[in-house]
Amino acid sequence: MVPTIIRGMTLKRVAPKLRNIPKPIPQFYDSRYKPKKVWPPDFSKLSEKEQFRFERRYKRRMKLATARPRWDKYVKLTQLFSVTFVLIYSVLFMDWQRENQPLQGVRDVIWGALGAFSPEQRHERRKPDIEAITNTK
Incomplete structure (x- = not known):
């Protein structure tokens, strides 16, 4: 290895001659096979x-x-959840700052249906069933 380094240092270096060679125009399709159709x-x-x-x-x-596809899927899901959230919030929880709430009838129906599942009303829901069973005996 050392002799190779010494030999390389003793060689006379020849500076390359710089010529003004114009650069070739870049070809977008460089191939030895010519295309069948021009595009x-x-x-x-x-x-x-x-x-x-x-x-x-x-x-x-x-x-x-x-x-x-993955990005489109997540964008569609985000849009779906945000629109659904805004609709549910505006119907059920939003205070419209008016005397007459425009969606009060819808709110009453939905909260009435959801209130039937509360623990306080569980026994009231079961009373007709219990009375029907005791009357058949």
């Missing part, structure tokens, strides 16, 4: 039917390329 096609030379086919194909491919 994008010249739409002025295509019929309306062919233009429509290309547009439909492009839209379909773009939709597939930009699809994010």
Whole structure:
């Protein structure tokens, strides 16, 4: 290893000659295989039917390329929960700062139905069943 380093240091270095070489224009498609079709096609030379086919194909491919199913799923769920929460809150709990609450009838029906499940009213719910059983005996 040491002899290689010494040999490298003793060699005469030749500075590369700098030339003004123009940079080649970058090619977007560098391949030795030429494409069968030129993309994008010249739409002025295509019929309306062919233009429509290309547009439909492009839209379909773009939709597939930009699809994010997990993100879309979470966005839809967030929208669903937020809209549901706002509706439930505005119907059941929101104080509308008015004399006549616009949804008071709906509130009474819902709280009446939910109040039937309270522990205080459990025995009242069961009384008709108990009376029906005792009358049959």
